[in-house]
Amino acid sequence: MKMNPLGRTGLMVSELCLGSMTWGTQNTQDEGHxxxxxxxxxxxxxxxxxxxYPVNPKGPETQGRTEEIIGAWFAKSGRRDEVILGTKxxxxxxxAVRDGAPISSATIREAVEGSLKRLQTxxxxxxxxxxxxxxSYMFRQNWTFDPSGQNTAEVLDHMEDVLGALAREVERGTIRHVGLSNESAWGTAQWLRLAEAGYGPRMASIQNEYSLLCRLFDTDLAELSMHEDVGLLSFTPLAAGLLTGKYQGGAVPDGSRMSIVSDLGGRVTDRVPGAVQAYLDIGERHDLDPVHLALAWAAQRPFMASVIFGATSMSQLDRALDASEIVLSEAVLKEIDAAHRAHPMPY
Structure with a gap:
């Protein structure tokens, strides 16, 4: 398993990251362990x-179960020191969490304490x-994104407030490093600038959606990531299962994510099947499992820290893990570029 730096933290993380958002709904505690x-x-x-977490579905009756499952594994195994643990x-x-209260210095201490208790760490x-x-423009909101209503001074004041609260948690030893998720290039730049000005810890990473079908990260964020050492932790690298091919032809396998969320959070559009087929065809021409194609491609991107994937069965897990042994050839990468140009932003 290749290891990559996590920003400027000094930590090295595996190129694949185990996602957990189904543990507590689609997966039991034993399966998660x-x-x-x-x-x-x-x-x-x-x-x-x-x-x-968990999601699919998400709600107040299940909120926190995933952290509890991980905490039970820590308590049972005694292997906490073998895991780099990221939570949000x-x-x-x-x-379902704090009645929808915003992130602020008034909520961070409570949130941290809650996670620590559930995680038993x-x-x-x-x-x-x-x-x-x-x-955020993530989660298909990019189509109508309009930042004109944002108040710059208020946003920056908020960032200073949050960085101060995060700094106090670092001083307490409850958190070691900090990161972003679903952020923009401008937002990430401001977090970094304020950290350099002494308001709090530096953001080590950014966790945004990224896959063969969702490549919003490829321009301004990619440039920022490379210059500022803020690695991407990509989520949904299989496009919520679309890139496996299992939904082609209108199929909806029992127990699949689409059987629970019919539009996969806005990812199901008329243009998706054609885009997916283009990548499936590349895999077939080069004798590559489509899961390996999608995960290996993401892992080979120059700004990638770790590719987060999830599984609801051990067979799915093993299949995804095998992607770490794949290095895509220049010929495959050229075909992927051609497919991307032919099928840009299908959702």
């Missing part, structure tokens, strides 16, 4: 979670802001 055991056995050293504090508007390696209070 088996996935952790297998992932560590295969060389993964980073697990991603969030205080709002929920942003404004998600009513006394520190979090990477504490991430799940989405900006001001909103």
């Amino acid at each position: 088996a996935q952790i055991d297998r992932a560590l056995e295969r060389g993964i050293n980073i697990i991603d979670t969030a205080e709002m 504090v929920s942003g404004e508007g998600y009513g 006394d520190y979090i390696d990477l504490y991430q802001l799940h989405w900006p209070n001001r909103g």
Whole structure:
């Protein structure tokens, strides 16, 4: 398993990261524990979670279960020191956590303490802001994104306030490093600038959606990432399962994500099947499993810190883990570029 630097933290993380958002709904605690055991056995050293998990579905009755499952594994195994653990504090508007309160110095201490208790640990390696209070163009909101209503002074005051609260947690030893999620290039630049000015810890990473079908990161954020050493932790690298090919021809397998969320959060459009087929055809021409094609391509991007993937079965997990052994040829990469030009932004 290839290892990559996590920003400027000095930590090295595996190029694949075990996602956990189905543990507690689609997966039981025992299944989650088996996935952790297998992932560590295969060389993964980073697990991603969030205080709002699990999802599919998500809600107040399940909120926090995923962290509890990971915490139970820590308590049972005694292997906390073998894992780089990333979790996330929920942003404004998600009513199942703190009644939708925004991220602020008034909420961070409570959120950190809640995660620590559920995770049965006394520190979090990477504490991430799940989405900006001001909103985000992620989750298909890029089509109508309009930042004109943002108040610059208020946004920057908020960032200073949050960085101060994060600095106090670092001083307490409850968190070691901090990161962003669902952020923009401008937002990330401001977090970095304020950290350099002494307001708090430097953001080590950014967790945004990135896949063969969703490449919003490729321009301004890619440039920022490379110059500023803020690595991408990409989520949904299989496009919520679309890139596996299992939904082609209108199929909806029992127990699949689409059987629970019919439009895959806005990812199902008329242009998606053609785009997916283009990548499936590349895999077939080069004798590559489509899962390996998608994950290996993401892992080979120059700004990638780690590719976060999830699984609901051990067979899916093993299939994804095998992607770490794949290096895509220049011929494959050229065909991927051609497919991207032919099928840009299908959702």
